[in-house]
Each structure stands twice: as structure tokens, then as C-alpha cells.
Amino acid sequence: xxxxxxxLANNAxxxxxxxxxxxxxxxxxxxxxxxxDARLNVYGALGIQEGESHVIRNAGGVITPGEIRSLxxxxxLLGTTEIVLIHHTDCGMLTFTDDAFKASIQEETGIKPEWAxxxxxxxxxxxxxxxxxxxxxxxxxxxxxIRGFIFDVATGKLNEVKVA
Amino acid sequence: xxxxxxxLANNAxxxxxxxxxxxxxxxxxxxxxxxxDARLNVYGALGIQEGESHVIRNAGGVITPGEIRSLxxxxxLLGTTEIVLIHHTDCGMLTFTDDAFKASIQEETGIKPEWAxxxxxxxxxxxxxxxxxxxxxxxxxxxxxIRGFIFDVATGKLNEVKVA
Numbered sequence: 001x002x003x004x005x006x007x008l009a010n011n012a013x014x015x016x017x018x019x020x021x022x023x024x025x026x027x028x029x030x031x032x033x034x035x036x037d038a039r040l041n042v043y044g045a046l047g048i049q050e051g052e053s054h055v056i057r058n059a060g061g062v063i064t065p066g067e068i069r070s071l072x073x074x075x076x077l078l079g080t081t082e083i084v085l086i087h088h089t090d091c092g093m094l095t096f097t098d099d100a101f102k103a104s105i106q107e108e109t110g111i112k113p114e115w116a117x118x119x120x121x122x123x124x125x126x127x128x129x130x131x132x133x134x135x136x137x138x139x140x141x142x143x144x145x146i147r148g149f150i151f152d153v154a155t156g157k158l159n160e161v162k163v164a
Numbered sequence: 165x166x167x168x169x170x171x172l173a174n175n176a177x178x179x180x181x182x183x184x185x186x187x188x189x190x191x192x193x194x195x196x197x198x199x200x201d202a203r204l205n206v207y208g209a210l211g212i213q214e215g216e217s218h219v220i221r222n223a224g225g226v227i228t229p230g231e232i233r234s235l236x237x238x239x240x241l242l243g244t245t246e247i248v249l250i251h252h253t254d255c256g257m258l259t260f261t262d263d264a265f266k267a268s269i270q271e272e273t274g275i276k277p278e279w280a281x282x283x284x285x286x287x288x289x290x291x292x293x294x295x296x297x298x299x300x301x302x303x304x305x306x307x308x309x310i311r312g313f314i315f316d317v318a319t320g321k322l323n324e325v326k327v328a
Contacts, residue, residue: 003192003217004248004311010211011322018320024254026202028167036218036234038190043207047174050208053167054200057221059234065279066230070200070223072269073281078256084168090188092242105236109302115229117237138273147168156182158175 022051024078030054031074033130034086035061035093039153042086046158054080060093061086062118063130072139081142083134086158087127088151093119123150127161186215188242194218195238197294198250199225199257203317206250210322218244224257225250226282227294236303245306247298250322251291252315257283287314291325 031054034042042048042055056070063085074080098117106112120126127148134140149158195218198206206212206219220234227249238244262281270276284290291312298304313322 002309003194003246004309006192007194007210007212007248008322011209011320014209014211015320020203020320021254021318022203024201024203024256028170030167030171031200036195036220036238037188038215038217038219039184039186039188041207041212041214042219043205044214045175045178046171047178048171048205050205051202053202055202055206055221056200056223057219058230059220059237064230064233066222066228069228069277069279069281072277073223073256073265074200076269077260077265082167084171090185092188092237096241101237101241105240105303111302113233113236113303115233117233138275139269139277145166145168154185156175156179156184158172 026051026053026078026080028052029080030082030084031056031071031080032084032086033057033061033063033067035059035088035091037088037091040086040088040151045151045156054078060091060118060120060126061130062126063133064118068137068139071134075140075142082145085127085130085146085148086151087123089123089153091123094121124161128163131163190215190217190242190244192216193244194246194248195220195235195244196248196250197221197225197227197231199223199252199255201252201255204250204252204315209315209320218242224255224282224284224290225294226290227297228282232301232303235298239304239306246309249291249294249310249312250315251287252317253287254317255287258285288325292327295327
């Protein structure tokens with residue numbers, strides 16, 4: 001049995017008490033952008049209920065053109081106006097460099113990724129960088145409520161990153 | 165009070181019973197790629213516990229270079245080998261075309277997005293397209309366990325997409 005099969009069994013339990021459907025636009029008009037890390041349960045950590053918030057996640061919780069795409073769709077087509085960014089302690093993105101990671105892929109496959117790996121060396125600096133990229137984007141209309149946090153994987157607490 | 169403040173209050177409750185830290189690599193060696201939709205609570209719907217699975221999400225749950233980046237980091241640096249893709253019924257991506265969305269942004273801001281919006285017209289076809297993009301990527305080493313599903317926002321059930 002694969003993990004996928006195990007999750008499908010869990011889904012049958014979930015569906016047995018499911019009450020839907022809810023409306024398509026997020027009821028709380030908010031989008032969360034977080035790292036894909038396995039220890040960061042965004043629903044639990046923020047107390048998000050079904051139907052409330054868009055949740056966008058990738059390696060690092062960084063803002064790349066792909067996240068600008070998702071945020072543009074979120075704000076322009078589905079009415080969100082507030083953004084929360086979440087990085088976390090002990091992040092895998094702190095453990096390598098773009099150059100080394102891409103060189104290792106090139107060595108193994110013969111092809112160097114055409115994308116940036118977006119590794120970083122300081123959590124707070126990268127949260128600020130992510131906010132700066134949203135502010136700089138011409139495609140995101142609502143920028144008055146953007147806040148960034150670092151989730152502590154030891155305590156479960158969100159600590160806010162002060163933006164100058 | 166913003167929604168962010170409300171979620172921070174929820175976080176204090178979450179942290180009060182939090183037991184960590186867990187190891188960095190996902191314990192179940194799996195990565196889930198899902199739509200950002202507010203009604204799709206990936207943790208609830210699949211019964212995922214903290215520490216088990218990477219969760220990657222964007223508008224549509226589509227595979228773009230950004231998701232290849234996250235999956236490459238997930239598999240190559242953090243040991244995952246299994247991938248689950250989740251689209252869902254009543255998806256916002258079915259409600260517009262790339263051309264119209266980008267033209268509206270160009271009209272409002274004067275700048276046309278340099279990225280594809282990745283709208284689609286058929287859920288099952290797009291799940292298969294996403295799987296095909298992973299299969300075609302030279303950067304993803306583990307492709308033997310990739311399965312795609314459509315989450316039904318009315319029933320909470322995951323329905324598997326058959327791949328030819």
C-alpha cells in the first residue's frame with residue numbers, strides 16, 4: 001500500500017462528515033503564501049477553516065513569478081485583499097546554494113535548470129525580499145495588508161518579521 | 165482587526181499544545197501538489213499529520229517551472245518519491261481565458277504579464293497535462309508513483325483521474 005492509498009482511506013473518513021459546497025471566493029478575502037515544509041500545517045497553525053483563505057505554497061515560501069501569477073488571480077478574480085507570508089525555522093532552503101544544487105543536477109542529468117532554486121541564507125531577509133517583490137509587481141492591486149512571519153518548528157509560534 | 169490578527173490569535177492556541185520539533189524530511193516521503201482553492205483543506209481531506217508530506221499549492225494546482233523547482237528540491241534534497249496531484253470541481257481556472265485575463269491586466273496597468281495564467285477548460289485533461297509535465301522534466305528523479313485526483317467541493321471526495 002502506498003502513502004497515496006493511505007491518504008485515500010483518510011479521505012473517505014473526511015468525506016463522510018463533509019458539508020459542502022461553499023462559495024468559490026475566499027470568505028475572509030485573504031491569501032497565505034507559505035513554505036511547503038512538512039512540519040508547517042497551515043490550517044492548524046493559523047486556525048483556517050474550509051472556505052476562508054487561498055493557500056499558496058512552494059519550496060521556501062518565496063515569491064517568484066509563479067506566486068505573482070497565483071496572487072494576481074487571487075486578488076483580481078477572487079477578491080482577496082490581504083496577504084500573509086510564512087517562512088519557518090530549520091528550513092531546507094538554508095542548507096544549500098543555488099550554484100551547488102544546479103551544478104549537481106547538471107552533473108547527473110546533463111541539463112542545468114533554467115530556473116533559480118531560490119535558496120537563501122537568512123530567514124528574515126528573505127521574508128522582506130518576498131514582500132519587496134510583491135510591492136514591486138505591477139500585477140498585484142492590493143498591497144496595503146501584507147505581513148510576514150517566521151513559523152518556529154520547535155514551538156509552533158508565528159513570529160512577525162518587522163519591515164523597515 | 166484584520167484577518168491576519170485573527171489568525172495570529174488562533175496561532176497562540178495552536179502553539180499552546182504544540183509538540184515539536186519534528187525532523188525536516190517528510191516522514192512519509194510524499195509531496196502533494198494542489199490548487200490554492202479555499203475549500204480544499206489538504207490536511208483535512210487527506211488526513212495529513214504534521215511532518216508527513218510536502219504541500220505545494222498554486223492557482224489551479226498546475227505544474228509550471230515553479231512547481232518543478234519545488235518538486236526537484238523535495239525529491240533531491242529531502243527524500244520524497246511519491247507525488248499526488250489535486251485539482252477540484254468548480255475551479256476558478258475554468259472561468260476565464262489566459263488571453264482575456266492578461267488583456268485586462270494590460271488595459272489596467274499598461275503591462276502584459278510575461279507569464280502564462282494557465283487557465284484550463286477541462287479538469288481531467290489538465291490533471292493529465294500536469295502529470296505529463298512532470299514525466300517530461302529532466303529534473304525530477306522519481307516518477308513511478310504519480311497519481312492525480314479531482315476533489316469534489318460538494319462531497320469532499322477525491323476522484324482519481326485515469327491516465328492512459
